[in-house]
Amino acid sequence: MVEEIRVERRDNVAHVVLNRPSVRNAVTLAMWRELADIFLGFASDRDVRGVILRGSAKDFSVGADISEFERIREDHHQAAAYEVAVDACSGAIASLGKPVIAAITGYCLGGGCHLALACDFRFADRNATIGIPAAKLSIVYGVNSVQRLLALTGLSNAKRILYSADRFEAEQAIRMGLIDELHDNAVASAEKFVQRLSANAPLSIAGAKFMLNGLIMGNGAMDLVIAQRLVDEASDSKDFREGREAFVQKRAPRFLGE
Template sequence: MSEDIHIERRDGIVHVILNRPAVKNAVTLAMWREMAEIFAGFAGDRAVRGIVLRGAGKDFSVGADISEFEVIRDDRHQSAAYEVAVDACSGAIAVLGKPVVAAISGYCLGGGCHLALACDFRFGDRTATFGIPAARLSIVYGLHSVQRLLALTGVSNAKRILYSADRYPAEQALSMGLLDELHEDAGLAAEGFLQRLAANAPLSIAGAKSMLNGLSMGAGALDPPAAQRLIDEAADSEDFQEGRRAFAEKRSPRFRGA
């Protein structure tokens, strides 16, 4: 693992930390690729019950590291390859069958917003500032990110955000749907929220996440046979039997994700 991404584990909750505070956690191409591998790796780890994605220092992320664009994103072919890496990263977050919360302070711009949109929830503090400056760089924001933005904010707000390239403070981002909750300490709130979710059945959360994400991404995004497999696997699971036993015995269930 590179020094640009730091991992902390706390009682089943993992913190994935963008670790370039000197440049406001700008994301390099190598980091997009590394994060895709990191999140894909969490899928088979039953000890991981939730993930907090945050930035080191005062900012979540100012987005892609534009300083390297002249070398790695100079024409349509390089741009297409770059978007493949970006979409692989956000896709790994979105398809992971575990809850992911973005804990946002300071700037959450462009590619940083792309990362936050892929998470299940976005918790911010009052310093959080959102924006997508693609229109000031003659970049068309990626299709999957536009779909996620649309699902969260509605078409009018999505157009305003993308057309204007403006920045939106935390309170306005909350009203537009970019933020879910405001807290004094977004990281602490995100971890506490995930600890509460960790008491619930992992298979239930994974199934709900898969179906809700598919439905929110538009026609054809949901795979009904895959959704049915998740329903069937939960019905055949030891966790389902444990849930029934715990209910009958009037105790808290002990779910294992199997």
Template sequence: MSEEIYIEQRDGIAHVVLNRPSLKNAVTLAMWSEMAAIFSGLAGEEEVRGVVLKGAGKDFSVGADISEFESIRDDRHQSAAYEVEVDACSSAIAALGKPVVAAISGYCLGGGCHLALACDFRFGDRTATVGIPAARLSIVYGLHSVQRLLALTGVSNAKRILYSADRYSAEQAISMGLLDELHENPGLAAEQFLRRLSVNAPLSIAGAKHMLNGLSMGVGGLDRAAVQRLIDEASESEDFREGRRAFAEKRPPQFRGA
């Protein structure tokens, strides 16, 4: 493991911790890859019965580290490769046959929300601020995350979240389905919850998780080629470049739809 992610284990519960508190736990490309490996590895650790995913310091995660986009996500090809790593991470979390709880304080935005959506449950405190600001960078949020968002919040709330790029308070997030429970100490509450689940049959939990995740992710008649085309167009747009410039310059972006 790198210093940017570490694991603590206590009596069968693993805590996977994003460890860039000075940068609000912004996630680099390398961290997406590392998390995929960590969660895949936890599948083989029989003594681990549940996982808490959390951030060091005051924030869960402000999202992807946009400062590196200029060099690693500048066109449709780089964007597609980046999304492969992001999806591999969320797939590893979702595929883990053990319950995973995101313990959320402070910012849970964009890529941070992507991580939380892949977990089985999301516990927050009253400092939690949740949102997906993709529309302020001219990014089309990834298909798997949109499917998970839809399953949790319903179509109207999912559209509101993605169209507006707004940030939602803990109370709003609860009402929209983005958070499941509020606690003074979400990390401790998540650990206690997982200990309750750990007395139940692991194979029952793994089977239920596999079926429920699969049922919630059904795409029906969705045209995947059209989805990829929309993602590619946004990845190569001048608006995406303008979104990055505006973010770096701390000013409102001026989008043209191209």
């Protein structure tokens, strides 16, 4: 049986690969749930210092597998349960205290864009096409994803993306804020970037990510007690002492995340 999601380890970087190339990596309800479990598992895996989310073959993902909607999303009760699973997935990605990069090739539409928005960075091939066709399906995008979209693109672009349901070529998408960087090989560039970030202090990255994500999600989204705890833990950490000593000794620090 073909794995619909593959996890590949390359040194300290985990590649999470959407693996349904015959349907351009459309995401099923079961996959949303499995992705959430995978990213939650990375939180306690000290060997993983960064994650790359990508698709197999030519595309990142054309989004949710609409072919199963008649069975699993027939009314607002089922739709609410479906959105719970989707939000749990994007929440697990966004809350992981490690860098996560979406390496986008080909189509990144709807639910695929939802996944990419939850990542810290979006690196794309020059042939990438991005869009959110919810308005063509009479679907209202979930609050958390709209908030992430708004934070990245600004109000006018977010409205254009959601109202029009258009597909945007890579050059336009980067101007709108949907993409951070364009590359000839997004996967290779993402891996190189994650490797560079992995040399930095894990506690610093986790603390910064928690605060920045909390701040962009609006008032009350960030737990200030947890934020202060993260500050204090980093201040008392062995890595903080290692960083100071490495700076004085003019050498590269060896961070362990403790």
